[in-house]
């Protein structure tokens with residue numbers, strides 16, 4: 601594991617604070633990435649970061665951290681971006697795998713009232729201590745793509761030890777113990793979880809959470825990295841699921857690109873200028889621009905979709921048609 605962490609650049613690049621990034625759901629949020637790229641209990645078929653490198657449920661420290669310096673950096677970012685609405689734990693994998701997450705949250709709470717958001721895939725929620733560790737957050741957004749064990753295996757491709765029933769148990773425990781807001785996000789995939797039957801199965805699960813869910817976001821992937829046979833669901837199917845889930849459900853129109861537009865506008869030119877000088881990996885671009893690798897991957901995928909760059913042997917190259 602140590603060697604992999606070094607190779608993946610987490611320790612060389614301690615820039616765990618990134619953004620602020622703009623999203624329709626959270627406005628401007630300052631990202632805190634406390635997990636090496638890409639460590640997660642899942643390997644979701646739609647993951648925009650690509651294949652999971654270390655699929656695990658193991659919780660640990662992952663990197664040494666100077667919390668005084670961390671607080672200084674967060675403060676500096678907050679002072680120079682007065683429009684930050686959330687400080688969000690997300691990024692290169694599952695943030696709750698970092699055993700120090702509770703300390704990170706407390707340190708942030710000491711210096712600001714900006715709400716803290718934790719994005720989790722829920723696989724860890726039934727693990728010892730996880731809910732206590734995140735109970736100091738203000739909002740927890742939980743991904744719930746699979747309403748059954750079969751679909752969990754098909755969509756999220758979990759690490760050994762992750763079971764559907766335990767996932768739901770963890771979610772129930774969260775809704776009992778956590779006093780802040782809980783939002784759910786469901787990634788809807790064509791012919792996989794987009795039927796009315798799945799809608800009713802989601803509804804049954806949500807009903808057991810006793811009204812603790814404040815919002816349910818029905819989302820679609822912008823693209824499907826390296827996965828054949830996946831495609832966008834029919835909008836009528838998504839609307840049907842929304843109808844089944846009721847007024848808390850909201851369709852997130854990611855396919856139109858509105859979700860990423862805000863942060864990509866400023867970044868795409870910088871990435872293109874860098875690639876004009878030399879083909880580079882996402883990690884190299886991130887190190888050159890001082891940005892988190894998963895933000896770079898999102899921008900590069902956006903540029904690939906627009907036909908402006910292409911990838912070859914893990915390196916991004918600029919296409920001739922670009923006029924910089």
Ligand code: SF4
Nearest residue numbers: 640642643644647721
């Ligand atoms: S939980 Fe998130 S980071 Fe992990 S594989 Fe799924 S989409 Fe990717």
